Amino acid sequence: MKVLVVGSGGREHTICWKLNQSPKVDKIYCAPGNGGIGQIAELVSIGAMEFDKLADFVKENNIDFTVVGMDDPLVGGIVDKFEAEGLKIFGPKANAAIIEGSKAFSKELMKKYNIPTAAYETFDNYENALEYIKKGDFPVVLKADGLALGKGVLICNSLEEAEEGLKTIMVDKKFGESGNKVVIEEFLTGQEMSVLSFCDGKTIVPMVSAQDHKRALDGDKGLNTGGMGTFSPSRVYTKELAEECMETIYKPTVEALNKEGRTFKGIIFFGLMLTPKGMKVIEYNARFGDPETQVVLPRLKTDLMEIFEACVDGTLDKVNVEWYDNGAACVVLASGGYPESYKKGYEITGLDAAEKMDNIIVFHAGTALKDGKFVTNGGRVLGITGIGKDLDDAIKIAYEGVKAVDFKDKHFRTDIGIK
Numbered sequence: 492m493k494v495l496v497v498g499s500g501g502r503e504h505t506i507c508w509k510l511n512q513s514p515k516v517d518k519i520y521c522a523p524g525n526g527g528i529g530q531i532a533e534l535v536s537i538g539a540m541e542f543d544k545l546a547d548f549v550k551e552n553n554i555d556f557t558v559v560g561m562d563d564p565l566v567g568g569i570v571d572k573f574e575a576e577g578l579k580i581f582g583p584k585a586n587a588a589i590i591e592g593s594k595a596f597s598k599e600l601m602k603k604y605n606i607p608t609a610a611y612e613t614f615d616n617y618e619n620a621l622e623y624i625k626k627g628d629f630p631v632v633l634k635a636d637g638l639a640l641g642k643g644v645l646i647c648n649s650l651e652e653a654e655e656g657l658k659t660i661m662v663d664k665k666f667g668e669s670g671n672k673v674v675i676e677e678f679l680t681g682q683e684m685s686v687l688s689f690c691d692g693k694t695i696v697p698m699v700s701a702q703d704h705k706r707a708l709d710g711d712k713g714l715n716t717g718g719m720g721t722f723s724p725s726r727v728y729t730k731e732l733a734e735e736c737m738e739t740i741y742k743p744t745v746e747a748l749n750k751e752g753r754t755f756k757g758i759i760f761f762g763l764m765l766t767p768k769g770m771k772v773i774e775y776n777a778r779f780g781d782p783e784t785q786v787v788l789p790r791l792k793t794d795l796m797e798i799f800e801a802c803v804d805g806t807l808d809k810v811n812v813e814w815y816d817n818g819a820a821c822v823v824l825a826s827g828g829y830p831e832s833y834k835k836g837y838e839i840t841g842l843d844a845a846e847k848m849d850n851i852i853v854f855h856a857g858t859a860l861k862d863g864k865f866v867t868n869g870g871r872v873l874g875i876t877g878i879g880k881d882l883d884d885a886i887k888i889a890y891e892g893v894k895a896v897d898f899k900d901k902h903f904r905t906d907i908g909i910k
């Protein structure tokens with residue numbers, strides 16, 4: 492088979508890396524991809540939102556199957572477009588991807604179907620929202636309704652902070668149209684974890700759990716980022732919790748979406764928190780996580796292509812999805828200054844040495860190939876994944892890999908997985 496992967500980050504590199512191991516896959520294309528992905532896939536310089544061009548490319552090159560890594564094209568309807576043209580594609584249609592595209596929608600869905608989540612109210616009017624926070628408790632959580640690169644969530648510790656946050660979202664429109672509506676939520680406490688799952692519209696198969704470190708600096712300090720590192724499995728997600736979540740969260744979500752006429756095929760990503768009152772959903776995403784994928788897919792034993800096809804065909808119940816009983820940790824190497832301003836174009840050294848190390852996988856996020864050398868080309872540059880017999884072993888191995896790779900202003904957290 493010929494497969495096209497849409498996206499350009501570490502997540503897409505991981506998907507390409509796993510598909511490259513499939514006996515079913517002969518050739519991989521990636522649009523637009525990055526320097527590292529170019530080592531295993533043919534890069535196609537078409538943007539992820541250029542649906543017409545992507546569909547034409549697929550037809551011209553007789554590509555059998557497309558996989559979408561990113562949220563924007565899914566929410567924007569790439570799957571609807573491809574299916575209307577008779578092209579096979581993995582991912583939810585726009586009417587189901589809305590579980591990520593609109594936080595107001597996903598909260599309403601959870602409330603209607605009794606799926607545990609934080610108490611909330613939604614407002615599309617600034618004055619009414621302001622009235623509401625003046626009467627509430629603190630901390631309070633403000634969420635811009637739409638997509639905001641994971642940055643549209645503000646945790647406000649006082650009325651002043653909340654007033655300012657509300658203004659940022661609804662008046663200054665820092666997150667653009669995503670701030671036309673705001674979800675105001677009860678602040679929850681507890682350990683967070685990510686559970687990604689395969690879904691064919693009827694059957695849902697959760698993957699092994701993972702945990703993300705979102706803050707830029709050690710000790711969960713500094714600004715929120717797209718993710719500075721991940722590990723799998725989570726230290727708190729037990730078999731009992733997994734069974735509970737299946738009955739109270741995973742299956743009810745699939746059923747709720749079906750009842751609403753929004754059948755979901757693709758990846759449902761559950762952002763969960765173990766609160767004193769049990770497991771609650773913090774958010775849904777409609778795609779693989781980045782960098783969760785970098786620790787989850789290396790632990791998958793089963794052929795990923797077989798699973799993707801089964802999700803599209805509605806035959807996931809026929810696939811025995813198996814995992815390795817090991818651990819994985821991914822340390823993100825970022826450009827100094829990320830998530831704010833940073834420079835690009837610095838040469839990266841030591842990649843060959845790291846790639847040759849046992850149980851190390853180097854996933855590229857923001858890299859480019861320039862005159863035969865890899866250079867930094869983004870905020871998150873690389874994800875160094877270590878695979879170990881257990882989590883602690885994996886963490887040690889990942890940091891050995893981190894030592895091997897260097898570039899100017901390299902920044903990483905030294906406490907990934909240590910919680």
Ligand code: AMP
Pocket residue numbers: 609632641644646676677678679680683705762773774
């Ligand atoms: P989200 O984009 O919805 O995942 O939110 C980003 C981060 O904000 C989450 O990973 C949590 O750490 C935090 N967060 C979101 N909602 C809440 C909440 N209701 N209570 C406490 N923290 C939250």
Ligand code: GLY
Pocket residue numbers: 641703717718776779780781782783
């Ligand atoms: N790492 C969090 C996300 O992909 O949304």
